[in-house]
Amino acid sequence: MSILYELVRAVRTGSVEVVDLTAPLTSSTPILQLPAPFGNTMGFGLEEISHYDERGPAWYWNNIHTGEHTGTHLDAPVHWVTARDGEDVSRIAPMKLVAPAAVIDVSPRVADDPDFLLEVSDIRDWEAEHGALIAGSWLFIRTGWDARSGSQKDFLNVDDAGPHTPGIAPHCAKWLAEEAPVIGVGVETVGTDAGQAGGFDPPFPCHSFLLGAGKYGLTQLQNLDSLPPVGAVVIVAPLPIVGGSGSPARVLALVER
Ligand code: MN
Numbered sequence: 001m002s003i004l005y006e007l008v009r010a011v012r013t014g015s016v017e018v019v020d021l022t023a024p025l026t027s028s029t030p031i032l033q034l035p036a037p038f039g040n041t042m043g044f045g046l047e048e049i050s051h052y053d054e055r056g057p058a059w060y061w062n063n064i065h066t067g068e069h070t071g072t073h074l075d076a077p078v079h080w081v082t083a084r085d086g087e088d089v090s091r092i093a094p095m096k097l098v099a100p101a102a103v104i105d106v107s108p109r110v111a112d113d114p115d116f117l118l119e120v121s122d123i124r125d126w127e128a129e130h131g132a133l134i135a136g137s138w139l140f141i142r143t144g145w146d147a148r149s150g151s152q153k154d155f156l157n158v159d160d161a162g163p164h165t166p167g168i169a170p171h172c173a174k175w176l177a178e179e180a181p182v183i184g185v186g187v188e189t190v191g192t193d194a195g196q197a198g199g200f201d202p203p204f205p206c207h208s209f210l211l212g213a214g215k216y217g218l219t220q221l222q223n224l225d226s227l228p229p230v231g232a233v234v235i236v237a238p239l240p241i242v243g244g245s246g247s248p249a250r251v252l253a254l255v256e257r
Contacts (some may be wrong), residue, residue: 074216076216100136115141
């Protein structure tokens with residue numbers, strides 16, 4: 001039997017589960033909030049065109065409005081100044097949108113410290129247990145932050161010192177960009193960088209280094225606790241917005257059960 005028919009049969013029988021890693025898109029989906037004087041994205045919204053009424057008696061449909069970086073979304077390289085001539089989201093090769101995922105679980109440490117930063121040593125420890133990162137794979141960082149996604153306030157976790165959300169240490173971001181064989185990183189938070197990363201050197205190191213290296217970011221993932229540390233295959237489906245710096249994306253994981 002062909003590999004693809006075998007796969008479909010496995011999905012039908014449940015020996016391969018399809019796990020949705022995507023946050024639902026609603027007007028209350030949390031969005032990034034940058035301090036003045038920076039511009040901010042709009043949230044997601046529906047604008048009704050007709051609903052089986054005089055505007056369209058047999059049909060219901062909406063216009064949507066959204067930022068490119070609203071909800072579960074992909075950051076394309078051109079999002080950052082370090083890749084100003086880099087790929088826009090429409091130019092990402094489709095084959096790169098199907099890739100294995102490595103999942104590192106740091107949720108117990110994040111529970112103790114919302115400003116937790118992933119270090120290279122954490123990834124080396126993970127590799128000692130689960131094997132070397134596979135070339136072309138995502139690194140997904142499980143922090144438990146998806147449990148907060150029902151509330152903008154809890155999700156952004158802002159106090160007088162700014163937002164407090166977990167992320168990646170600058171040195172580790174540089175290592176992931178320049179040395180690790182990953183195609184990008186995926187997180188459960190509103191962006192791939194930590195809440196405090198605006199004050200890091202360089203500012204927003206994950207964006208700066210990874211996008212600068214032509215790699216990708218995925219944000220606001222959920223259900224990472226349903227994935228094994230290795231073995232899941234992920235399908236990422238951003239809209240092919242021509243010239244776009246990113247796009248809301250449906251992110252599905254295939255997991256053998
Ligand atoms: Mn983004």
